[in-house]
Amino acid sequence: MSKYNANAAAVRDLVRETEVHRDVYINQEVFDLEMEHLFANTWIYVGHDSQVPNPGDYYGTAIGKQPVLMVRHSDGMVHVLYNRCPHKGTRITIDTCGNAGKFFRCPYHAWSFRTDGSLLAIPLRKGYEHTGLEQSHAIKGIAPVRHVKNYRGFVFAKMNDVGDDFEEYFGESLSTIDNMVDRSPAGRLEVAGGVLRYMHNCNWKMLVENLTDTCHPMVAHESSAGTAIEVWKKMTPGSNQKKPPAVEIYAPFMSPYEFFEKMGIRIWRNGHGHTGVHHSIHSDYSAIPGYFEKMVAAYGETRAKAILDENRHNTSYFPNFTVKGPIQATRLFKPLGPDRTLAESFTFRLVDAPDQLLERTLTYSRLINAPTSIVGHDDLEMYERAQEGLHVDANPWVNVQRLYDPAEREQETAVVNGTSEWQMRNQFRAWSKFMTMSM
Ligand code: FES
Numbered sequence: 422m423s424k425y426n427a428n429a430a431a432v433r434d435l436v437r438e439t440e441v442h443r444d445v446y447i448n449q450e451v452f453d454l455e456m457e458h459l460f461a462n463t464w465i466y467v468g469h470d471s472q473v474p475n476p477g478d479y480y481g482t483a484i485g486k487q488p489v490l491m492v493r494h495s496d497g498m499v500h501v502l503y504n505r506c507p508h509k510g511t512r513i514t515i516d517t518c519g520n521a522g523k524f525f526r527c528p529y530h531a532w533s534f535r536t537d538g539s540l541l542a543i544p545l546r547k548g549y550e551h552t553g554l555e556q557s558h559a560i561k562g563i564a565p566v567r568h569v570k571n572y573r574g575f576v577f578a579k580m581n582d583v584g585d586d587f588e589e590y591f592g593e594s595l596s597t598i599d600n601m602v603d604r605s606p607a608g609r610l611e612v613a614g615g616v617l618r619y620m621h622n623c624n625w626k627m628l629v630e631n632l633t634d635t636c637h638p639m640v641a642h643e644s645s646a647g648t649a650i651e652v653w654k655k656m657t658p659g660s661n662q663k664k665p666p667a668v669e670i671y672a673p674f675m676s677p678y679e680f681f682e683k684m685g686i687r688i689w690r691n692g693h694g695h696t697g698v699h700h701s702i703h704s705d706y707s708a709i710p711g712y713f714e715k716m717v718a719a720y721g722e723t724r725a726k727a728i729l730d731e732n733r734h735n736t737s738y739f740p741n742f743t744v745k746g747p748i749q750a751t752r753l754f755k756p757l758g759p760d761r762t763l764a765e766s767f768t769f770r771l772v773d774a775p776d777q778l779l780e781r782t783l784t785y786s787r788l789i790n791a792p793t794s795i796v797g798h799d800d801l802e803m804y805e806r807a808q809e810g811l812h813v814d815a816n817p818w819v820n821v822q823r824l825y826d827p828a829e830r831e832q833e834t835a836v837v838n839g840t841s842e843w844q845m846r847n848q849f850r851a852w853s854k855f856m857t858m859s860m
Pocket residue numbers: 506507508509510511527528529530531532
């Protein structure tokens with residue numbers, strides 16, 4: 422029997438002020454409702470427009486569980502189309518990326534479509550004369566996702582008409598994307614190389630929450646980052662030798678609680694937020710020769726300093742997209758089932774910046790986010806244990822209480838102690854809102 426379907430009150434009851442019910446992580450019906458409502462009522466990151474630089478280029482991905490294509494049309498505009506032939510439903514493309522040329526051609530009966538989705542031609546069209554094809558769904562071509570926004574190269578889409586418009590939905594949180602783009606002396610980013618895909622047997626929200634969870638690195642990553650630091654110390658006893666890049670990246674993970682308390686987190690409405698307001702694990706990387714000079718030439722010294730002084734750690738764009746500005750990396754957590762999530766990591770090149778910056782980004786992604794990373798496995802182990810542990814009936818609630826303040830609900834933005842779980846509560850308040858607004 423259905424417990425949550427068409428029952429907004431039951432869904433709302435899953436989220437309390439300081440705890441959330443386990444069904445938000447393990448229940449198939451709740452997951453299906455997330456796909457139907459949450460992922461349709463919110464702005465979902467689709468891809469970066471540098472992945473489709475030329476007319477006809479396409480990139481296949483998904484919004485929730487809906488397969489979509491991001492495609493560059495002949496006029497240069499980027500469209501997001503549902504990957505479904507309007508004739509009998511066949512997926513138009515099966516590969517992740519490619520170039521369609523001037524049009525898509527369905528592999529089943531060869532109907533063809535312009536790269537904005539509109540119908541171009543039907544073989545043996547006379548068979549449709551006087552059949553009223555003009556009134557059909559099929560004549561409209563490949564259906565576009567209704568709301569698409571290309572924000573400084575980052576393409577987002579929203580499937581439903583309900584919900585906020587783009588600016589209202591993201592508000593001030595867009596400042597993280599701005600900062601990441603501004604870090605390029607040319608004000609442009611490009612996705613470099615492919616995608617690092619890493620399958621996780623856990624709920625997608627565990628990964629999102631983890632990026633605001635500053636009380637776990639020094640514990641869960643002791644075995645990886647902690648060991649790397651120990652090994653380096655043994656190799657260079659008592660010396661002030663410059664840390665090699667890998668140690669420079671690992672070391673801040675083992676910072677004490679105080680470091681994370683003082684870094685601060687910022688909350689924005691609709692579930693967005695970021696860690697690392699005053700400083701972050703990215704603050705103390707060594708300078709890349711020639712980069713600052715290029716930034717000064719592009720922006721002037723004051724502005725260049727302001728851009729580079731911003732060292733935000735993880736920014737979460739609710740529901741499932743995260744950005745690391747200072748290291749030029751993004752991650753998208755694709756929900757596949759209540760206990761299955763595909764994490765996709767992208768690394769970016771800052772156009773006109775020294776190649777060494779890209780090298781550091783790639784090193785970071787390999788060490789921290791890739792399926793071969795040692796740090797990523799620590800987190801995965803915790804998620805999988807939690808996914809299993811949540812089936813214990815003795816306690817159906819997950820606690821998100823750290824530094825709770827009953828007045829916080831009234832505030833739409835704030836900067837607070839970096840170990841607060843306010844950002845998790847903020848995410849679940851948004852979850853409740855966008856889950857139920859179309860029920
Ligand atoms: S299903 Fe695509 S042309 Fe028939």
